[in-house]
Each structure stands twice: as C-alpha cells, then as structure tokens.
Amino acid sequence: MELVFQDEPYARRCEATVVAAAPEAIRLDRTVFYPMGGGQPGDRGVLHGADGTRVEIVDTRRGDGPDDVVHVPAEGTALPAAGSRVVAEIDWQRRHRLMRIHTCLHLLCAVVEGPVTGGQIGDGRGRLDFDIPEAALDKAEVTAALNRLIGEDHVVRPRWVTDAELDAQPELVKTMAVKPPRGEGRVRLLEVEGVDLQACGGTHVARTSEIGPVEVAKIEKKGRHNRRVVVAFAGD
Ligand SMILES: [Zn+2]
Numbered sequence: 640m641e642l643v644f645q646d647e648p649y650a651r652r653c654e655a656t657v658v659a660a661a662p663e664a665i666r667l668d669r670t671v672f673y674p675m676g677g678g679q680p681g682d683r684g685v686l687h688g689a690d691g692t693r694v695e696i697v698d699t700r701r702g703d704g705p706d707d708v709v710h711v712p713a714e715g716t717a718l719p720a721a722g723s724r725v726v727a728e729i730d731w732q733r734r735h736r737l738m739r740i741h742t743c744l745h746l747l748c749a750v751v752e753g754p755v756t757g758g759q760i761g762d763g764r765g766r767l768d769f770d771i772p773e774a775a776l777d778k779a780e781v782t783a784a785l786n787r788l789i790g791e792d793h794v795v796r797p798r799w800v801t802d803a804e805l806d807a808q809p810e811l812v813k814t815m816a817v818k819p820p821r822g823e824g825r826v827r828l829l830e831v832e833g834v835d836l837q838a839c840g841g842t843h844v845a846r847t848s849e850i851g852p853v854e855v856a857k858i859e860k861k862g863r864h865n866r867r868v869v870v871a872f873a874g875d
Contacts, residue, residue, distance in 0.1 A: 640706045641669035645797070645827070648738060648842040652728035657686075660718040664702070665694070665710040671729055672699040674708045678758040678765075679741055679841045684729035686710070688719055733762060734842065736872075739850045740765040742795055742831070742843040743785065743870055746850075749835040750784040751776065756865060760841075764856060764871035772864045778855045781868065785853050792848040794832040799825045805838065 643653050655667040665686065675681035681699030688694070695713040702709045710727075712718065719725055741760050744767055748755060753771035805826045829839035831847065844850060852873040859867040 640708055643671045644673045644842055651731045652726050655727050657719045657721050657723050659721055670708050670727055673842050674699045674701045677841045679760045682729045687726040689724050736762050738842050738844050741841050743850045743853055745831050745835045746785050746788045763875050766869040769866045770864045771866050776858050782855045789847045789850045792846050793834050795843050796830055798828045798830050801825055
C-alpha cells in the first residue's frame with residue numbers, strides 16, 4: 640500500500656483501488672488516511688465511489704505489516720466491491736488540527752528537558768509525560784517558550800535515515816511513547832529546523848507558525864517521577 644500521507648501530509652484526498660472490503664476493514668492500494676500510531680489518532684473521512692456511493696470511515700488503524708492500513712467503515716455501511724475505484728477523502732479540518740497539536744508536541748520536547756515516557760494527541764489538545772522528578776515547571780514560562788518558537792516560524796520537514804545511522808545516534812529516539820519501526824532499512828525522522836530532531840512517523844504542519852497560539856492547560860504530577868504537560872490551542 641502506498642502511504643500518501645508520509646510525503647504529502649497536506650493531501651486531503653487521493654484516487655485509489657479497493658483491494659479488499661470486510662465489515663471492519665477496507666484496504667486500498669494507496670491512501671491519504673493516517674492509521675492510529677505514535678500517539679496520533681487515526682483519520683476519519685469518506686470513500687467516494689464512482690457511482691456516487693459514500694462509505695463513511697470512522698477510524699483508521701495499522702494492519703499486519705508496516706505498510707498495511709485498515710480503514711474502518713461505519714457500522715452497517717454497504718461495502719465497496721474489491722477492484723472498484725474510489726476517491727479516499729479525509730476529514731481535513733480534524734486532521735489539520737491534529738497536525739498542529741502534533742507539531743506543537745515536538746516543540747514541547749525541545750522546551751522541557753527530560754526523557755519522554757508517553758504522549759497523546761487529541762483534537763485541540765495534546766500531552767506529553769516527562770520523567771523529571773525534581774523539575775519545577777512553570778505553566779506561564781512553558782507557554783511563552785512554545786509561543787516564541789511558533790512565532791519564529793521554523794521549517795518542519797521529514798527526513799529519512801538508515802537503521803545504522805539511527806543506531807549511531809540513539810538520542811534521536813526520545814519519542815512520543817513508541818519506538819520507530821525497525822527492520823525496513825530506513826527510519827523516518829521529523830526535523831523542526833534548529834529546534835528538534837527525532838524519529839516520528841506522524842503528520843505535521845510545514846512551518847511552526849501554522850500551529851497558531853497555544854497555552855499550557857495544566858501540568859500534573861503523575862507519580863513520583865512523571866510530570867504530565869497538557870497543551871491546547873489558546874482561546875479554543
Ligand atoms: Zn511527530
């Protein structure tokens with residue numbers, strides 16, 4: 640399956656051929672739908688048939704292999720026939736908000752010093768958990784630092800490295816909860832120019848200014864070591 644979202648995160652739709660269709664899993668030969676992973680939720684959207692039929696997709700998940708994407712149709716939907724042509728279209732408003740929050744979490748990694756132990760991206764807000772027992776984090780300071788990086792309009796771009804190159808720089812895997820997939824020979828990095836570089840397979844905006852103003856909604860103590868930092872769009 641061709642993963643269009645990897646190189647074209649702004650692609651809202653693509654033409655595709657249905658490879659297989661079952662009540663809980665539709666597979667295409669190519670897709671713009673991002674499957675849940677790395678803390679980012681799976682996309683929602685619609686598969687438009689050539690005859691005007693609509694198949695609502697309520698979730699997208701990873702399947703059996705690294706390139707296998709499973710589109711989950713709404714319950715009771717009439718399924719498209721294998722071999723038929725569709726236009727796969729994501730709910731772009733929702734995805735773009737997820738891309739903005741996701742990119743903001745990369746900035747948060749740069750602002751807060753310490754290993755990341757978990758993370759979650761949601762619509763309009765996201766969080767990272769840091770293993771920093773002693774640090775006194777200040778909401779206003781972190782908010783100001785994030786908005787400064789957003790205002791500086793840094794370029795955001797993916798970059799591929801080989802497994803061997805990644806092994807030579809283990810600090811690149813500070814990651815939102817998951818290790819990058821190995822064994823394919825190459826690993827995708829996400830670079831926020833001059834700010835952050837780490838392994839990440841998600842979707843991001845192209846420049847930090849596109850995130851828009853944010854605020855730290857709360858900083859929670861989760862156990863002796865963990866500090867949970869929740870960011871949200873300002874004024875949302
Ligand atoms: Zn990312």
